[in-house]
Amino acid sequence: MGMFELGGMTLKWLFHKPATKQYPQVQVPPYPGRRGHIENDIQTCILCSRCVKGCPADALEVDRKNRTWSINLYRCIQCENCVRVCPTHSLTMSEELAGPTTHISAIVHTKPEDTSKKKVSKNDSSKQS
Amino acid sequence: MGKRSVIPFGPQHPVLPEPVHLDLAVEDEKVVKAIPQIGFIHRGLEKLTETHDYQNYVYVAERICGICSFGHSLGYCETIEQMMDVDVPMRAQKIRVMLHEISRIQSHLLWLGLTADAFGFESLFMHVWRLRENVLDIFEMTTGGRVILSINKVGGLVRDISDDVLSQVESKLVSLKDEYQQIEKTFLSNSSVKSRTVGVGVISHDQAENLGMVGPFARASHVNNDVRCLGIGGYRLLSDFVPILDTTGDCYGRIRVRCKEVVQSIDIALEMIRSLSSGSVSVDVKGPIPDGAQAVNLLEQPRGECFYYSLGNGTQYLERMRMRTPSSENLAGMVAALQGCDLADVNMIILTIDPCISCTER
Ligand code: SF4
Ligand code: SF4
Numbered sequence: 140m141g142m143f144e145l146g147g148m149t150l151k152w153l154f155h156k157p158a159t160k161q162y163p164q165v166q167v168p169p170y171p172g173r174r175g176h177i178e179n180d181i182q183t184c185i186l187c188s189r190c191v192k193g194c195p196a197d198a199l200e201v202d203r204k205n206r207t208w209s210i211n212l213y214r215c216i217q218c219e220n221c222v223r224v225c226p227t228h229s230l231t232m233s234e235e236l237a238g239p240t241t242h243i244s245a246i247v248h249t250k251p252e253d254t255s256k257k258k259v260s261k262n263d264s265s266k267q268s
Numbered sequence: 269m270g271k272r273s274v275i276p277f278g279p280q281h282p283v284l285p286e287p288v289h290l291d292l293a294v295e296d297e298k299v300v301k302a303i304p305q306i307g308f309i310h311r312g313l314e315k316l317t318e319t320h321d322y323q324n325y326v327y328v329a330e331r332i333c334g335i336c337s338f339g340h341s342l343g344y345c346e347t348i349e350q351m352m353d354v355d356v357p358m359r360a361q362k363i364r365v366m367l368h369e370i371s372r373i374q375s376h377l378l379w380l381g382l383t384a385d386a387f388g389f390e391s392l393f394m395h396v397w398r399l400r401e402n403v404l405d406i407f408e409m410t411t412g413g414r415v416i417l418s419i420n421k422v423g424g425l426v427r428d429i430s431d432d433v434l435s436q437v438e439s440k441l442v443s444l445k446d447e448y449q450q451i452e453k454t455f456l457s458n459s460s461v462k463s464r465t466v467g468v469g470v471i472s473h474d475q476a477e478n479l480g481m482v483g484p485f486a487r488a489s490h491v492n493n494d495v496r497c498l499g500i501g502g503y504r505l506l507s508d509f510v511p512i513l514d515t516t517g518d519c520y521g522r523i524r525v526r527c528k529e530v531v532q533s534i535d536i537a538l539e540m541i542r543s544l545s546s547g548s549v550s551v552d553v554k555g556p557i558p559d560g561a562q563a564v565n566l567l568e569q570p571r572g573e574c575f576y577y578s579l580g581n582g583t584q585y586l587e588r589m590r591m592r593t594p595s596s597e598n599l600a601g602m603v604a605a606l607q608g609c610d611l612a613d614v615n616m617i618i619l620t621i622d623p624c625i626s627c628t629e630r
Contacts, residue, residue, distance in 0.1 A: 144454060145450070148395060149395070170409045194324075223426065
């Protein structure tokens with residue numbers, strides 16, 4: 140009895156468009172809110188390292204001396220925790236999956252000097268004195 | 269009596285999705301003894317709580333096992349919430365139950381597909397997994413991930429699900445139920461399925477109780493140990509819950525229990541969606557866990573009861589975390605079911621127990 144129903148279902152699917160997609164020729168659009176990969180707007184980042192502390196996978200690194208923020212996408216588990224702890228909302232979770240690469244390396248963003256130059260130098264001098 | 273010999277089975281074997289090794293002592297074609305060996309993928313995840321912030325550990329907990337990933341994060345969060353006396357908002361509790369039941373559907377469908385594949389019923393396997401893709405789509409719509417959902421946090425959920433998405437989920441579940449019920453009929457009435465499973469690997473009611481078996485494996489032997497009946501966490505909100513039991517205790521009984529549980533889970537998920545009220549989905553939880561605070565928690569995972577224990581030490585880290593997962597409980601039952609079976613039935617028996625070795629070894 141069940142066999143006939145399954146046979147009917149199978150027959151129906153022979154004339155149906157396939158349930159699978161021919162990736163990568165056919166791309167499936169992401170659902171809104173998919174966790175793809177992390178992006179950082181380095182202009183608004185204040186290099187406070189909160190995201191580094193909140194990252195369970197040790198994927199992030201902040202180097203205040205060289206003013207860099209870097210992410211190793213191969214370590215990142217797309218948990219979105221860093222996005223939630225960032226005080227300046229400079230981190231966002233993009234819906235696009237990270238593209239393929241041929242070698243493992245971290246993506247490094249360097250924060251331009253000029254935006255908060257004065258502040259930094261003031262702080263540095265106060266620390267030294 | 270034939271000569272006794274030992275056949276090594278696993279850790280790499282086509283019917284085993286995960287590595288477990290069995291030494292099967294066989295006489296002719298009969299298995300007289302099975303000696304399991306585990307430990308191939310032990311990762312020390314409980315120990316990690318001592319060095320990971322308790323809030324960040326949620327993401328580790330959900331990686332204990334890919335199939336019950338939501339369940340583990342839920343069980344862990346509920347344990348910590350108990351320790352810290354956190355009241356999770358009603359909406360979050362209902363969404364948690366909904367997602368947990370949808371995870372059960374996903375897990376059982378995966379298992380039904382593997383079972384169909386194991387007895388060579390390829391078209392059934394394809395159809396079941398086609399349905400499972402729809403369930404994964406529901407996860408992607410609601411949480412942003414297909415397997416690892418990362419939606420739980422200590423204190424609730426990290427994101428709310430909009431009413432629009434919820435109504436889409438509802439209609440997807442309704443159509444899934446329709447299609448699934450046709451497939452279920454094949455599973456339960458097909459003669460080739462029955463010929464492979466009826467009377468195979470029988471575990472009696474007493475045996476199941478004595479071996480401390482849990483989950484659908486025990487329920488097929490008419491042992492009611494469904495933790496959902498206890499009404500822990502969001503499960504107290506269920507209007508009525510009757511566990512699905514079977515009396516046969518054989519492979520067919522286990523298939524029947526899981527088949528019916530899929531429909532039951534769809535109904536629970538629909539009930540939760542329909543009774544959702546608006547409100548917040550999380551409360552802020554900050555600060556260290558009180559020194560000496562302890563909590564125990566039980567959760568019905570797709571494979572059975574999972575037990576959680578945790579102990580705080582006044583810091584951001586836990587002193588101790590213990591998870592007793594269903595598959596490790598069921599190993600003794602698995603050995604008992606294999607005793608005296610035909611060699612050709614070994615794969616069927618192991619599959620119907622649905623062991624999850626990642627959970628077992630953590
Ligand atoms: S938390 Fe935000 S502002 Fe702070 S370092 Fe990370 S990205 Fe930059
Ligand atoms: S998404 Fe998670 S794992 Fe990835 S960088 Fe952010 S915190 Fe780390």
